[in-house]
Amino acid sequence: MRLLSWNIHKGIGGRDRRYSLQRVIDCIEAENPDLICLQEVDRLVRRSQYDDQPRLLAQYFRCHSVFQPTVHVGDGTYGNLLLSRWPIESRHRITLRHHSRKPRGAQLIVIDSPEGLLHVVHTHLGLTDRERHSQMDRLLGHMLFRSADNLSTVIVGDLNDWRDTLATATLAASGFTQVTTPVSKFRSFPAWLAIGSLDKVFARGKVDVRHARIVKTSLSKTASDHLPLVVDFHLR
Secondary structure, three states, X not given: OEEEEEEOHHHEXXXXXXXXXXXXXXXXXXXXXXXEEEEEEEEOOHHHOOOEHHHHHHHHHOOEEEEEEEEEEOOEEXXXXXXXXXXXXXXXXXXXXXXXXXXXXXXXXXXXXXXXXXXXXXXXXXXXXXXXXXXXXXXXXXXXHHOOOOOEEEEEEEOOOOOOOOHHHHHHHOOOXXXXXXXXXXXXXXXXXXXXXXXXXXXXXXXXXXXXXXXXXXXXXXXXXXXXXXXXXXXX
């Protein structure tokens, strides 16, 4: 099974500032993922030509989809989008907003994969260390997260954890192992000259990771300000 996570920056290139959802689609299609976790996905926003990106992406990849709007922009929104080749058993959306800072959220999705049920927690965390740790504590303690404790779980997304402190704190204590390590091999931001390891995956349970990598192609370096992250795994 293959999972792709990517902050697509609303489909706007990090360097040329040109909007092109097709570049994002082409990058994803080249990797042929079964599960797609995208952050900063626009819906009906002027900067992205008022495209309904969640609908367009779901239609193109012919996937089950769950969109979580987190930030209002004019009359539109942007947020987190999960696409799955396989049926979705359950779906929840929780807020992770920290005081007056930008709204953040997490999707808690149970996927009915050919190898069994998989709990996918998809999120985009805040910009400060204190904010991120508070958000992760809230996520791991949430009743909807704990109700799936018996399932194999992956936590995935743009965690903005450039200092890599979440791995050795709350997540390790909760039994999660960092997939995206060493961080020197998972630098994803900025796309054109990646120095920060912001996009991460953590796993718990019967998740057998075969390979993980950052996608470094000429197209991925121009389509967004982040590079995509791909993980190949099985459920034991």
